[in-house]
Amino acid sequence: MRDVANGGAPDLAGLAALIGDPARARMLTAVMSGTALTATELALEAGVAASTASAHLARLTEGQILAIEKQGRHRYFRLYDAEIAEMLEELMGIAARRGPRRRTGPADPALRVARVCYDHLAGERGVWLMDQLRERRLIDGFEVSLDAEPFFTRLGIDVASLAKLRRPLCRPCLDWSERRHHLGGALGAAILDRIFTLRWARRELDSRAVVFSAGGERSLRRLFGAD
């Protein structure tokens, strides 16, 4: 009813208002780490009562910002899809840039170096990776090169089956700290997955930070480095 008022224009205000509440924004920031969180955890994260959080989560779900995964007596919340994650990353980037004054907190540097953007790698490492893939012509423009399959197969990634998914294989995602693109999409997610499986890096608890081990760092450079 209320959205019929304006002439077919998308409900920009509704969507933005959903994100524009402090408690909800904190929840979304928390869930940007990629791990699904329970309602109670999110209430804690947002600093509000469970009942308040419940109402917020209902609205975010209704608005298709979050999705629910029921599991026993828990209700796990995750971002609705990768598109939402990318939009949030972009918003955070803009907010950070025109924020009060550049704050250089202690936890910040780690996030700038490497962090999770929902389910793929962002930060300096993320855009470096994207640069290298393009430099080596494994990615061409917005698409994976035809002759790149063997490379990814050696890495343990089956490009052909990823390409069958509904989700775009390869999607440039604007990085909030670097202000350039890193690799999202199914391939971006698969690469980060391999990085964790191979123990080149680990997740920092309760943070989006990704910490590479010295050896992992070397392996990454050896595998993807252009020269």
Added chain:
Amino acid sequence: MRDVANGGAPDLAGLAALIGDPARARMLTAVMSGTALTATELALEAGVAASTASAHLARLTEGQILAIEKQGRHRYFRLYDAEIAEMLEELMGIAARRGPRRRTGPADPALRVARVCYDHLAGERGVWLMDQLRERRLIDGFEVSLDAEPFFTRLGIDVASLAKLRRPLCRPCLDWSERRHHLGGALGAAILDRIFTLRWARRELDSRAVVFSAGGERSLRRLFGAD
């Protein structure tokens, strides 16, 4: 004071809340047409009193969503920069997609075919253009090819001087109706400028729609078409 509370995270809520008010969203939608508008025009557009609009505009300016251009006794408002325009386009895309139910209003089709995205071309024509440029290797990945300069020079666009600007020359911008990228950045703006100058198309009044003439349509296809 209020933004020091959370640990260095960007003020996502503040930014989104700025956009998340119906009146402000209507103003932003209006100014997405690329033309700078006066405070009074925006008040009319948003359907609020001049005083109310003034308060909104002050907040949007303060938040660096809009910028003011004083001119005589008028104050013209425009989007702060192209980054903001792209972010809004993306938000509108997401809002449209998960909106109530696909509404196919009468004015909609024209917008889907071709429209202005702040200062460059979006819609079917916009992504077609991007596809062709990439197909013909005039744009490679995210950059203009080295040997593309003569082509654009013939079109009356001096790539070298565009490249000197602070603004990125070539920037993929996610299209809300097509869900794929069209060409933004200084080059995207220059191309649309030429399209208007050559009278291949004209702006629909009070709308973001771009209407091509039959001849303009042919010229566009002849110039950019790949085969």
Added chain:
DNA sequence: GGGATACTTCGATGGGGGGCGAAGCGAGAT
């Protein structure tokens, strides 16, 4: 079954902010 845990619903409260009109103000226009 009983008890604990996870979460939602309900009802009440309060504050932030969006809304308006009237008055103020500054910069052209005459």
Added chain:
DNA sequence: ATCTCGCTTCGCCCCCCATCGAAGTATCCC
């Protein structure tokens, strides 16, 4: 100098909604 127009400031109202605690419902564990 005076008028007019464009916009802002001020004072006010009022509604929306974020918030809470308490009670209700669902699910698991023993």
